[in-house]
Amino acid sequence: MIKVMIAKPGLDGHDRGAKVIARALRDAGMEVIYTGIRQTPEQIAQAAVDEDVDVLGLSILSGAHMKLVPKVLDLLKEKGANIPVFVGGIIPEEDAEKLKEMGVVEVYGPGTSTEKVAEQVKNFVEHSHA
């Protein structure tokens, strides 16, 4: 079973998207851990490693993504964890491109179908294990 963590880094309280995605992935047969809001990058990276998740989803709508996402990526690398990371939220196209260059596997904006996310998450996991 795929084990996925949905996390909300930073101070942003907009958790509707994170919760909807968490539930949709659970309904798609995955084991889902949702961290709740206001997690520091350190807490998230540590929890992802401790829980040995297959994939990590970060949700940010506050505009802090260019600081927080790279931080999570760096911390995962430091810990030697090879966990694919996807991001959802209000992320301008230009920033989305940069995040992908840094190693984020996908960035989802408003209007994305949860079915599509679930399908792609399965792919991320297959590729990372390949």
Add this chain to the structure above:
Amino acid sequence: MKDEEIRKEYERWNEKTEETLKKFPERGEFKTTWGEEVKRLYTPMDVGDYSQIGFPAEYPFTRGVQSTMYRGKLWTMRQYAGFGTAEESNKRYKYLLEQGQSGLSVAFDLPTQIGYDSDDPHSLGEVGKVGVAIDSLEDMETLFEGIPLGKVSTSMTINSTAAVLLAMYLTVGEKQGFSRDTLRGTIQNDILKEYIARGTYIFPPQPSMRIITNIFEFCSKEMPLWNTISISGYHIREAGADAVQEVAFTLADGIEYVRAAVNAGLDPNVFGKRLSFFFAAHNDFLEEIAKFRAARRMWAKLMKEKFGVTNPSAMRLKFHTQTSGSTLTAQQPDNNIIRVTIQALAAVLGGTQSLHTNSRDEALALPTEESVRIALRTQQIIAYESGVPKTVDPLAGSYYIESLTDSIERRAFEYIDKIEDLGGMVKAIESGYVQQEISNRAYEYQKEVENGKQIVVGVNKFTIEEEPPKSILKVNDQVEQEQIEKLKKLKEKRDNEKVKKALTALENAARTDDNIMYPIIEAVKVYATLGEISNVLRDVFGEYKESITI
């Protein structure tokens, strides 16, 4: 026609229509957003007693809280704004005032809302992003530079740190030469919905409720024109609640605040006048109009029957409305202008006292100046061209509107009873009940969009290939560094002995039953920072842990 005749005629018409349906079936099922069946036709049989509709400015206030409504004064056009530094936000406010906006509405960044200074590690990446960064009185002075606070009304979206920001505001006002009892405005100060939906809480519910009653008490003595709370359904709705849940949970929050204030010895006939509300306006036009009317009637009944209020002006539900950010789409963003127009019109037909219209590009980023102007112009066109403000509550008496109003009231009261049975809103929040109800609705809605039951134009139907938009607003990335520099300088030039003394006085007050507003004002005046003040209170009160539901 008499009731009996109408009923007979209706039955005759219905039979005839059933015949027609065999040849021309309807498009499908029709339901309200909360899942109630919508009838093909509404008639006088669906409307209750006229005493429930009544007259404007009279109990039960279904038709509005003022007797002449927009014939006397239009609603306040109030765009929520603020980003980056105090200097940048000050410029945006002056621009909006020049463009004919009639009141200010301040958006603070998340660290300010959660009581962290810009140099706190928790603030990383968030400084100046969703609103303006305020670390000390110095920033607040800059924010309102050249804006006479005695002449404008200012709404501040601030909750767990409302006491600190209010203290800063009144201090700036006094420095400008306006006494605190002349200042007009609103602080959101609604902590319960932060636990439910918005997430900028700091302390656990009990001390949070104590701070709120301290503010109520302070304002009733010192700032009689200030609205001490804006009990907000907006964020609850945006988190996924339907219209009935929005009304029910908001008014249930209201009950909890009134109860806390009454327990603290305040008179609801007095502080009831300073309560205000904040609702969302969504796309289902007629439902939304009915929702506002139902909320008004319900609150009047609650204040009168539950709390024994006798002063009619303390039963009036006055409210601000914002159009719905969550209905805006990143796809074909110009379509959002039309959504906002429909929503804004519903708010006006529902009798709102003030209105924020969202900008078309909010699903992409913070709005550009051009987008904000179109949003403001939308309100101005409704006000000056549409003709809807010419008469009070123009849709009263519509069979469907009245029936919807009754239905929302009935269903929302059922929810409120349930919450009261659980022991009130604080208990309902701690158990996760309210959050779960909202999450369930949000998930159902998402499923409906994905299976095509709910059409979202440009998202799951009528889609096109499009280029990502070019013109979006980006917040200057230097803000964080600039704020940190300013803080460093401030801590060098202020009298740190005085700061220490003021913070100790605050701690002592917090540990007793004293009203903490007074020592907060003293601390603010000697330039103690928002983070320092909040940390004192964190030490005394502790921090809230979210009850996680998905």
